[in-house]
Amino acid sequence: MGADETPTGIEPAPQPSYHDHSHAEHGVHHSSAIKPTDLSENLDAKIKNPLAGLSKHELLGQVEDFVNEKGLSEHIEYFKKGALVAQDPDSFEEISGEQKLTEEEVAVLIKEVEHKWRVPKVLYLTIITCSIGAAVQGWDQEGSNGAVLSFPQALGLDTSTNYGLYLEGLIVSAPYVGSALLGCWLSDPLNNVLGRRGTIFAAAQFCFWPVLGSACAQTWQQLLVCRLLLGVGMGAKASSVPIFAAENAPASIRGALVMTWQMWTAFGICLGTCANLILGRVGSIAWRLQLGSAFIPAIPLMVLIFFCPESPRWYMKKGRYQDAMRSLLRLRNHPIQAARDLYYIHAQIEVEREILHGSTYAQRFIELFTIPRLRRATLASFVVMIAQQMCGINIIAFYSSTVFEDAGTTAYNALIASFGFGLINFLFAWPAIWTIDTFGRRSLLLFTFPQMAWSLLAAGLCTLIPGEGNVHLGLVALFVYIFCAFYSPGEGPVPFTYSAEVFPLSHREVGMAWAVSTCLFFAAVLSISFPAILASLGVIGAFCLYAGFNVVAFFMIFLWVPETKQRTLEELDYVFAVPTRTFMRYQIFTWAPWWFRRYVLFKKDAVLPPLYHFDRVERVQSESESEKLDNKAQTEMKENAADADPVQKS
Missing domain, CATH: 1.20.5 (Single alpha-helices involved in coiled-coils or other helix-helix interfaces)
Incomplete structure (x- = not known):
């Protein structure tokens, strides 16, 4: 798009008269507003820096107006330098004049690239706290895996009938029903009023008291209500924690830090399987202790969350720029980094406001499907979230004990096999810390889904081998573990990481609520229906069904999920402004032929033309x-x- 073109539907933002006057004094006039890429139809697939196209004099004038308006005058020199760095991040050493960076500032910015994991301790505290929140999620869902072996009998459910099977499935899935129907959708108003930290604290209350109530339930109705209330907390927490982590993390390591949600959810599952195994032989109260033990990680979550800085982007959304700066000063190593990030975020938010103007909850939700940029993010987040249910991981997480028992082993041996699943799920999530920001979100998914398909198919086919007991258990468990090893670094961490970053600030809460409710709603459907599916199709039929779903999910991801690695949350506006038809055409007619030539015909000289072009700063x-x-x-x-x-x- 040329420098003088104005995209349809986008009016250039008017600039303060200070700039025009300053240039008019010398008989020179430059437009002080850049013409942004149309965030509805980015036909050229350009990722534009919102500060590009401004002269140094114009940019510094805008910075002065900004710091005076927002009450940040004490940091004005850092903001001037930070704005110049944000305008052209690759040339910060060439900045001259009064804003020339000191040796210390240059060293900090170089270290940020070369040693990206050297971040303030308070950022690590934030991630640890978010990780505990994820562990709560994992332990809560795994408690039912062990308890389902005994609570139906203890509470008088007749699982020999279809009614009893569906009732058992409803109780197991109740947290996901509560999350999908209420908890996720409460996250937007709660975040609006309480902030990210307050919402997480409130959600932790629902992950503490209902868990204790589940352990004391005397009827299946009481257990159902307690687990529905647990779902309210799980949904609000799952919608808020990844956003909180994403908004506090630098772009270079955002994926790795946000993916800790899934990694520590896997750790919570592992702890839950440990608790199930330890408590499996304590007698008739085993299921009560297995469900009730999940209250443990909720306690440190409630305490630590208020030692973390609030999200600077949430403060900016509320117009509290001084508080946002204080948060960023704690989350970055040097004031110049804090000033750079705050001003860059502010500049992009101003661009977003040109098209993203919904004010009420209902308006923002409707705009997820009516504004093209938002609709593409909504589709992509829907695909990665529903793919998590299509891949079959939750039939293992919810019912692995039942599956292993049906494969021909004892209930306690089934718990041991389930413990192996939980351990592998956690251990194999670690590689994603290094690959999610280098290999990329999309690439991880495209690589791991075919592997999950064949391993799940193999697990089902192993049940056809003649023999009983340990033979069946060993072979089925082996391929389930292989399946889990491919799931953990791919579809495990990517969906929540991806969904937390693809929506603009104005729609981030409602967008994440949509994504998480999608995931948990279909988790509930799966959990309710799986006992009947297992009874009807057997282990082989159920596993083969989900192997086929993996293949379908692969093609959905290939066609509708753009890559987001190492882009700021604001730059992703331009990624999702690329029309879906343009993206699909590129994948089918450019990327796929290149992949075939490179990896099937082994032509090392095959060249892949890029889809996205970063629009560098014009001089x-x-x-x-x-x-x-x-x-x-x-x-x-x-x-x-x-x-x-x-x-x-x-």
């Missing part, structure tokens, strides 16, 4: 004409003085 005249003339005049005066001075001549 706009950075000084006024008078300043250039003054500099030239001063140089000539010095030369004349040198010619006239006999001492200098000698």
